[in-house]
Amino acid sequence: MDYYLLTARSITHVQQMAKALEHTGVNAKIRRVGTGVTKSGCGYTLQVSERQYPRCAERLRSAGIRPVRVLHVTGSGTQEVPL
């Protein structure tokens, strides 16, 4: 299953993103991730399905909350994409 990972600078940042997505129908999951994803050590991401990502991105843009990076994870690999 393909999905998007929205990396956060901190647990508070990822919680803010998750909060902004409440009541939008987007099913976002907070996940702890390591250096492989963050490049800076322990961190947090928000995982969102490919189908729900457009709605998620729109909501975060309108709330003025930007993830550090957005990674598109597919069967063929991981690619950084703009929000």
Added chain:
Amino acid sequence: MIYLDSAATTFRKPQSVRAAVLRAMQTMSSPGRGGYASARAAEELLFRTRSLAAETFGVSSPEQVVFTTSATHGLNIAIKSLVPSGGRAIVSPWEHNAVTRPLHALHAEMAVAAAPLFDDDACVRAFQKALRRGADAVICTDASNVFGYALPIEEIAGLCRRAGIPLIVDASQSAGVLPLDMTALGAAFAAMPGHKGLYGPQGTGLLLCGAAANPLMEGGTGSASLAQDMPDFLPDRLEAGTHNVPGIAGLEAGLRFVREKTPERILRHERRLIRRAAEGLSRMSDVTPYTAAEERRQLGVLSFTVDGESPEDVAEALAKRGVAVRAGLHCAPLAHRSGGTAETGTVRVSVSAFETEAEIDGFLRALRAALHP
């Protein structure tokens, strides 16, 4: 015991606060350190509390709400972030040692905006005058911990904004009873304890950040762990080490208690008690209470002196009769110098949402009995 020392700590806490502390100890571990249920529960608690504080105090983002161990901790961060060694700070005449000692340690010039007690116009004029010479920061208590004087903080904040000088607000005595809106004030920082008017446990506090800050401590944050510098983002930059999770759980419950009861109602109650105490003290010929002519200028804190008696002796005599008050300089020698009470200090009576008129009457009876056995 009749407890009249809430300016130090609100000793009586809502049942919800005690329950929250216990629940946190039973169900929560370290936030930001794991993906398992107890870590998640702690993380959710911290975010809820930050969000609640941000909403309560007009902070634009929960990331700008930093957990501290006390108002003193927050003030140290704020002052040391803004005032360089040998810098210049303008302070009100009613500041606590939590402000003056960090400035002293920085060898900073401390310009006191001197004005008489309870005189708003003179207070604003004094800040206006002091600001002409510029400063690295203005540090002002929202209310005196000795006299309960609620300073005209909105006017002072306006002066600071116009002068382009950052303002640090010490909300130790006002948080929970006076409105505080960081966005409206445009303050750089506001520091407050969790264990006074917010009814949380001791060892908790909040620093509301409207400006860049430097950490007092370095250590683990559960984020950006490869870097050896502290993270450059809030709140992690200022929160090294494991949080006081049970304390923060109590603080969240305390904040909810205040919001439910409303600061306006709590303040009205406290003012009614203080007025009753002041009236009773005024009827004792050898007692001098320090009260504001305008009620809106005084919170639930009242100082008094007794002719020919040391405040400590009075407090001791009251303690023997089951009344808890605080005597001396209240860690605020500057405030006592400004109020003309530095030589002996005062006896301080302070109340919370839980004290009653009957307890004020009990205190007055105990004082009369102590002074005129």
